[in-house]
Structures are given as C-alpha cells and as structure tokens.
Amino acid sequence: MTSRATQAELLEQRIAENRQSQEIDLVAWIFERELSGFRGPSFDLVFCAYGVYYSRSPQETLDEAFVWLKPHGRIVVVGPYGPNNKQLFEMVQASGVTLGEAVLFSSQRFMLETVIPWATLRFESVRINTMVNPVRWATPERVLNYWQNTTFYDAARKPAFEALLERHFAERGQFVNEKWVMMVEMQDARS
Numbered sequence: 001m002t003s004r005a006t007q008a009e010l011l012e013q014r015i016a017e018n019r020q021s022q023e024i025d026l027v028a029w030i031f032e033r034e035l036s037g038f039r040g041p042s043f044d045l046v047f048c049a050y051g052v053y054y055s056r057s058p059q060e061t062l063d064e065a066f067v068w069l070k071p072h073g074r075i076v077v078v079g080p081y082g083p084n085n086k087q088l089f090e091m092v093q094a095s096g097v098t099l100g101e102a103v104l105f106s107s108q109r110f111m112l113e114t115v116i117p118w119a120t121l122r123f124e125s126v127r128i129n130t131m132v133n134p135v136r137w138a139t140p141e142r143v144l145n146y147w148q149n150t151t152f153y154d155a156a157r158k159p160a161f162e163a164l165l166e167r168h169f170a171e172r173g174q175f176v177n178e179k180w181v182m183m184v185e186m187q188d189a190r191s
Contacts (some may be wrong), residue, residue, distance in 0.1 A: 016120035041070045049078040052115070055105040066189070075186045078156050081111040081130070084180040088143075091168070092152065096158035104153045111182045115153075133179040140165040143175045 047064040055061040065075055084107050089099060105113075120127045137143045143165055147153055168175060 016023045022078065023110050026097060029081050041068060041073070044070055044073045045070050046073070046075045047078075048076070050080075052077055053110040054161050058110070059118060062115070066122060072188065075123075077111070077115050077119075077184060078147075078181065078183045079115070080180060081182040082108060083178065084108055084182045087175070088177045090148070092147065092157075092161065095152045095157045095164055097152065097157045099152055099159075111184065115184050119184055119186045122190055123186040124190055125186070127185040127187075128176060129183045129185070131179060131181050135177045135179055137177070139180045140169050140175075143177075 015022070046069055048065070052058050052061055062075070062077075069075060089104075089107075093099060103154065137146070144158075144162065147161065165175070170171070
C-alpha cells in the first residue's frame with residue numbers, strides 16, 4: 001500500500017502531465033487506486049468540487065459515482081457556470097489570446113449542459129444553489145500570477161496583457177474577477 005504522501009505526489013504528477021490537454025480522468029484514477037476495496041453501493045454522499053469537467057468522459061464519471069451511491073444517498077457536484085471569469089476572460093482575449101472551447105465549456109457551460117441534465121434524468125430531487133464570489137486583486141502581479149497558472153496562459157501575449165493590466169489598475173486601482181459557482185445536489189435516485 002502506498003502512503004498518502006506518495007499518492008499526492010502521483011496525483012500532482014498526473015495533473016502536471018495532463019494540464020494542457022483538459023483530459024484528466026482523475027475521478028476514474030482515484031476510483032481505481034483508492035476505492036478498489038469497496039463493493040457496490042458504499043457511500044451516503046459522493047461529493048466533487050471542481051473536478052468532474054476534467055474527466056475524459058464526465059457522463060461515465062457521474063455514472064460511476066452513481067453506482068457507488070447507497071439507496072437514498074446524495075451526489076453533490078460544485079463547479080463554475082455562466083459568466084464565470086468574465087472580467088479575466090475579456091482582458092485575456094483583448095490581449096490577443098483565443099480561449100479554447102474546452103476552457104469556455106468547462107468554465108461556463110459544463111454545469112448547465114452536462115451536470116443538470118444528467119441529474120434530472122437520474123434523481124427525483126435536484127437542488128441547485130448558486131453564488132458569485134468577487135475575487136479582488138490589489139496588484140497587477142497577482143492577476144498575472146493567476147493567469148500564468150491557468151490552462152489558457154499564452155506567454156507570447158504576456159506583454160499585451162501586462163499593458164492592459166497596467167492601464168486597468170491606473171484607472172481602477174484593483175482588478176475584480178467574478179467567480180460564478182453552482183452546487184447541484186442530487187437525492188432520491190429514480191428507479
């Protein structure tokens with residue numbers, strides 16, 4: 001059996017290897033590595049925050065989670081939706097970056113187009129909660145650091161982005177990027 005530290009290192013390595021592809025099948029990997037000792041419905045709650053959309057097959061990942069659920073159990077999925085990251089995306093695009101379809105889908109439409117339809121077909125009760133978290137950055141360096149650690153960073157467009165940031169901070173003194181978050185809670189599986 002491997003230690004938790006080793007598992008964390010392997011997970012970090014897997015994420016690093018797959019970061020650009022947007023095809024991390026983390027949930028399946030965790031099921032294979034961590035849950036192999038469980039048989040059939042074993043959990044009252046399956047919770048996933050900001051992860052299902054990285055799966056190669058979100059529908060299969062959700063179906064797998066469903067199999068592990070005890071009768072009357074719940075699945076909760078949290079992720080971005082709607083105009084999430086709108087302010088950042090606008091500045092990135094204004095600097096000449098073309099945001100890939102995978103980035104836009106996972107950040108804005110995944111919860112609405114994948115999770116909710118899947119949930120309503122399989123559960124009697126689907127509860128949706130939303131919130132908007134305005135993230136405030138006090139310096140251009142903080143915004144730049146955030147962008148550099150995303151899957152949509154483009155080093156060739158960095159000078160244009162920095163120029164836009166400097167102008168933005170000169171006019172407003174801070175950068176506010178809204179994180180739109182949705183939680184879909186599913187309960188009472190359909191027969």
